Amino acid sequence: MSFAERLPAYLNRVERALDECLPAATCNPESLHAAMRYAVLGGGKRLRPLLVYATGETLNLKPEQLDAAAVAVEMIHAYSLVHDDLPAMDDDDLRRGRPTCHKAYGEATAILAGDALQALAFRVLACDPQISASDRQRRAMIHLLADACGSLGMAGGQAIDLAATGTQLSLAQVEEMHRLKTGALIRASVLMAGFAATLSDARHEALSQYGSAIGLAFQIQDDILDEEGETETLGKTKGKDRHHDKPNYPAVAGLSEAKARSRSLADEALACLEPFGKAANPLRWVADYVVQRVS
Amino acid sequence: MSFAERLPAYLNRVERALDECLPAATCNPESLHAAMRYAVLGGGKRLRPLLVYATGETLNLKPEQLDAAAVAVEMIHAYSLVHDDLPAMDDDDLRRGRPTCHKAYGEATAILAGDALQALAFRVLACDPQISASDRQRRAMIHLLADACGSLGMAGGQAIDLAATGTQLSLAQVEEMHRLKTGALIRASVLMAGFAATLSDARHEALSQYGSAIGLAFQIQDDILDEEGETETLGKTKGKDRHHDKPNYPAVAGLSEAKARSRSLADEALACLEPFGKAANPLRWVADYVVQRVS
Numbered sequence: 001m002s003f004a005e006r007l008p009a010y011l012n013r014v015e016r017a018l019d020e021c022l023p024a025a026t027c028n029p030e031s032l033h034a035a036m037r038y039a040v041l042g043g044g045k046r047l048r049p050l051l052v053y054a055t056g057e058t059l060n061l062k063p064e065q066l067d068a069a070a071v072a073v074e075m076i077h078a079y080s081l082v083h084d085d086l087p088a089m090d091d092d093d094l095r096r097g098r099p100t101c102h103k104a105y106g107e108a109t110a111i112l113a114g115d116a117l118q119a120l121a122f123r124v125l126a127c128d129p130q131i132s133a134s135d136r137q138r139r140a141m142i143h144l145l146a147d148a149c150g151s152l153g154m155a156g157g158q159a160i161d162l163a164a165t166g167t168q169l170s171l172a173q174v175e176e177m178h179r180l181k182t183g184a185l186i187r188a189s190v191l192m193a194g195f196a197a198t199l200s201d202a203r204h205e206a207l208s209q210y211g212s213a214i215g216l217a218f219q220i221q222d223d224i225l226d227e228e229g230e231t232e233t234l235g236k237t238k239g240k241d242r243h244h245d246k247p248n249y250p251a252v253a254g255l256s257e258a259k260a261r262s263r264s265l266a267d268e269a270l271a272c273l274e275p276f277g278k279a280a281n282p283l284r285w286v287a288d289y290v291v292q293r294v295s
Numbered sequence: 296m297s298f299a300e301r302l303p304a305y306l307n308r309v310e311r312a313l314d315e316c317l318p319a320a321t322c323n324p325e326s327l328h329a330a331m332r333y334a335v336l337g338g339g340k341r342l343r344p345l346l347v348y349a350t351g352e353t354l355n356l357k358p359e360q361l362d363a364a365a366v367a368v369e370m371i372h373a374y375s376l377v378h379d380d381l382p383a384m385d386d387d388d389l390r391r392g393r394p395t396c397h398k399a400y401g402e403a404t405a406i407l408a409g410d411a412l413q414a415l416a417f418r419v420l421a422c423d424p425q426i427s428a429s430d431r432q433r434r435a436m437i438h439l440l441a442d443a444c445g446s447l448g449m450a451g452g453q454a455i456d457l458a459a460t461g462t463q464l465s466l467a468q469v470e471e472m473h474r475l476k477t478g479a480l481i482r483a484s485v486l487m488a489g490f491a492a493t494l495s496d497a498r499h500e501a502l503s504q505y506g507s508a509i510g511l512a513f514q515i516q517d518d519i520l521d522e523e524g525e526t527e528t529l530g531k532t533k534g535k536d537r538h539h540d541k542p543n544y545p546a547v548a549g550l551s552e553a554k555a556r557s558r559s560l561a562d563e564a565l566a567c568l569e570p571f572g573k574a575a576n577p578l579r580w581v582a583d584y585v586v587q588r589v590s
Contacts, residue, residue: 023446023447027447028451028455029446029451029454029455029458031454031458032446032450032451032454033446036446079410083406083407083410086383086406088381088401088402088403088406089403089406106383107383108383108384108454108457109454109457111378111381111383111384111406112378112446112450112453112454112457113446114410115374115378115409115410115413115444115450116445116446116450116451118410118413118414119413119441119444119445119446119448119450120441120445120446122417122437122440122441123437123438123441123442123445125437126434126437126438126441127434127438134430135429135430135431135433135434136430138430138434139421139422139430139433139434142417142418142420142421142437143418143421143422145417146414146415146417146418146421147418149410149414150411150414150415150418151318151324151327151328151331151407151408151411151414151415152318152322153414155327155407155410155411155414156323156324156327156411158407159324159326159327159403159404159407160323160324162403162404162407163324163326
């Protein structure tokens with residue numbers, strides 16, 4: 001049975017874990033909890049949790065050891081989408097084929113829902129009773145996640161993205177922005193699973209490079225789909241970057257160069273997996289998925 | 296030498312620790328880091344860090360064991376002020392006698408600065424090399440802080456506050472809102488220091504009740520100052536609650552009842568400190584300060 005065949009089971013697993021970690025919508029304050037659940041449940045590719053589980057399979061870990069990391073990265077991702085969609089940021093109405101969180105629940109509740117999801121992500125890592133990680137491993141995961149989503153990671157990348165609107169960036173600057181905005185959390189998804197195992201420095205470094213390469217490849221593919229995809233398939237507004245006059249990879253390098261770069265990054269990622277042998281097939285599947293996806 | 300006489304040294308200490316933990320304003324993305332530093336440095340009563348150090352003195356801990364907790368609670372507090380002041384929330388222009396963060400840096404950067412400060416607070420607890428806390432103690436602090444600032448704590452309290460605008464709340468509902476919005480983080484400031492020590496359950500519970508009582512007393516005093524204080528002394532706009540038609544303690548119970556409640560909560564807090572003897576004088580000083588302050 002291949003990783004692709006186990007996908008539906010993993011998607012169910014993370015959906016259930018997310019549902020269990022989120023307070024019920026009947027819990028006071030109800031609108032805040034409803035907004036948090038709306039932002040997290042019932043949609044999304046779940047790429048980051050899948051990366052956690054794929055890395056876990058590669059390292060021969062049990063899924064129970066990985067659920068907290070899978071939940072935490074997805075909550076951080078969901079909060080970032082809620083805040084990025086706000087009127088003061090990208091001002092978007094459509095996300096995962098539905099109204100964005102602030103369209104559905106109002107701007108104030110959306111800001112607070114994002115804030116509370118970030119706190120919940122760290123809470124899950126600190127206290128989830130299911131995970132068998134030691135205090136030391138949990139601490140390493142929290143440290144990594146905080147770095148990946150802070151001002152030198154995801155939030156910093158979004159700040160660079162906003163500042164770049166209407167300006168010209170070099171290709172190196174676009175790559176740096178993508179590495180922070182999207183790449184840092186994708187790399188963290190791989191390495192958090194790594195912290196649940198005991199890894200040699202060389203293997204840790206190999207996974208880090210794998211995560212960096214597919215993180216950048218993912219965002220370049222996102223840029224390509226923003227140009228070429230269809231709003232209906234994407235579940236979000238297409239052509240956003242062009243509309244907002246934001247520099248993205250195809251805009252700076254051209255579409256065919258963007259596709260070539262995305263493919264070569266996937267190959268680079270695959271090369272990092274050699275030391276892991278066949279055990280890394282799940283991560284190989286993810287690397288191919290990242291550059292072949294159409295939504 | 297009393298705690299009051301050691302205050303300037305503690306204020307210097309936390310200011311230096313905050314400065315060291317924040318990335319330099321010359322670090323890319325510069326505007327984001329400048330906004331984070333603006334939101335955190337050079338102002339504020341530092342009540343929460345002072346509570347950390349006062350609890351530490353009571354428990355005979357060294358300040359080095361407490362710096363990370365002091366920095367983390369103040370970063371969470373600062374991020375909450377930045378987000379609460381946003382146009383979609385309380386829409387405030389003045390904070391700590393200066394323009395609010397979004398007035399100085401724009402709304403998008405203010406949202407991201409708040410987000411990044413929250414991540415940085417958890418990062419400091421996870422990895423600050425100065426603190427001598429064990430992995431287990433750090434994990435307990437992170438768990439507590441995440442609870443205190445999440446949807447069942449501070450963010451939840453702010454959601455209730457926003458939803459209450461223009462409505463009538465009972466006194467019990469106002470107290471519940473205050474306990475979440477302000478009280479949870481103040482209580483956490485006391486208990487995080489407690490986690491750096493080894494406490495009996497009874498002492499832990501006594502500190503928890505102390506923290507809850509002064510947390511509520513602090514917010515009632517805030518409401519009183521919002522009615523009675525002067526904008527210049529407060530460093531923020533006075534009469535905000537009335538202007539926004541927000542229910543607060545004096546509005547629901549009357550000013551003299553509010554003052555009596557604030558004083559009786561301080562007395563309740565003082566009673567919790569009896570088991571600690573004279574060692575708890577720093578916490579006694581804080582309890583008196585909370586209800587006697589004029590800004």
